[in-house]
Amino acid sequence: MNKSFTVDTFDEGVRLDVYLTRQLGGSRTHVQKMIKNGEIRVNGADECVPHRALKANDLVEVASVASLPRNDNQNSAHQSSHSFWKRLSRVFKPRQYRIVLDTLFENKDVLVINKHAGDLVHPTEQSNEDTVMHAAIRHDRHIANVGDEPATRAGIVHRLDRMASGVLMIAKTQEAFEHLKSQFQNRLAVKQYRTLVEGSLDNDVGTITRKIARSQKQRRMVARPVSQEGKEAVTHYTVRQRYANATELDIEIETGRTHQIRVHLHSTGHPVVGDSLYAIKNQKRIAFDRLWLHAESLAILLPSESEPRTFTAPLPTELTQLTDMLHKV
Template identity: 45%
Template sequence: MKQIKLTNTNPERLDVAVSRDLELSRTKIQRAIKNEQIFVDDSKAIAHQLVSDKNKVFYDPKITEVVKKSKSKPAPLDIIYEDKNVIVINKPAGVIVHDTETNTEPTLVDALIKHEKKIAKVGDRAERAGLVHRLDKAASGIMIIAKNQKAFEFLKDKFQSRTVEKHYTVLVQGHMPDAHGTIDFTIERSKTTGRMAAKPTSQGGKPAITHYDVVEKFPHHTLLDIKIETGRTHQIRAHMFALEHPVVGDTLYRQKGVKPRDIGRIFLHARALTIELPNGETKTFEAPLPNELKQVLEEIPKL
């Protein structure tokens, strides 16, 4: 059995807390509880019992295993840099980073393992082999991957200590209130919509910090350079939505009654990443704006 460190300070249902922290469906967690694969404080668990970070929760690692499904071959990697410890790639939009319970598409992890088989044994969980951070399926840009366990621990520490500088090119609806700004709304998963909800810091949730600079204004849109200090799930998308300036193309975080511009993806591109590598060098990696996003900028009206 493995112990999971719960992140909620206030009591909530066991199945909700474990589902969030293991990033598995509540149905799967409830099934695991019924099959006695989850215990609380060395006692048999009940799905609706209340738990917090003060409880010791143990689970059978088998519940995190993803059933292998028939897939097509993964696309070749767009490699920007590679040494004996890391691979830096430019992820295209439309590629899911790692497997989920229902995914049947080839993933970035599949492509990484095809490129170098030993990556399959790197990391904390098999389906996330080599991964120290993620990008949404509908987003594109720079990602760094560990090729061995020592590099994985090194990079993981860099991300957790917030010493990695990450910049994104993002097009949003409307005009931002200022040319430069910082959003520090906390983020937590909504119990009603399943989306990440950004709220003022007094309302709980995990800390999240997003800095933005206006690059160019259009009649109905604004192009931003965004730097994030934290890496919460859907952080940029949730923060922009909270300010009522959703990311162009975002069908999940959108205003009611407003049909998002159909660009086949979201206009969110991880353009640059600066990080210290396991070999001691500090490097900045950049990925050019994809052609489909350049085309969007060419097509929208100018001021």
């Protein structure tokens, strides 16, 4: 069965093999073989290469979708993959709100932005909207081919929760991506956050080392004792300011687990203000319509440089407005 696709503006600059893997499912390796075997045409041309950068309105034709590998053992997995990419194809045609990047720094290797609260960093199976990744690709189409999973995480080298704000670094080249990934994996990057939590912590300085794992009962993460199963996670905190019913903290994390700061602080009985997911049942809460969590700075060694740089994002006005209303103690 023949199949054809017309490339839209959101896929401009994406590699041919990445684009077809999204559209067809199956493996990227087999798609590359199809391209090399002449089974793929772009704008009628027989000679194509996997790394070809597509342009808006390019016509991509597939000679035979049936040539995608499928056997009894792989069929269910392939169907699942195909279903996932079919849903995800909608993500790559975002609608409604379009993200505008707030750039803090840029050179040939990296793009550093101040991510706004509510902006999703990269597409997920459940999302159908614009993301920071899409905006970065619109800014520089070469980013579309960068990373271990460029189809869904192009250029993204570290985490930042959707409802958090602050410094986010994006790799613009594969070489920069590998360098930055190594910095994070070897814990050479220093990430510092500001947060406001419910209640009053006992100590002015502390370290939380509970492991983090996915809850079997709820759609969220949980903190566990170090003796139990889970991923190692280390969070350091220092009290910045105490209020009558809240505490402002400076946070530094050694690891970057999913929801790490939120999960660790929840485990102490002091969840982040505005965190509906990790709020403690029946605990009196400060009414606030966003997560009071901000990635204030990132110190990291950039490619081809000899000394680390520190990038800082200013605290959003809505966060300072809340603390200005609280009574200091």
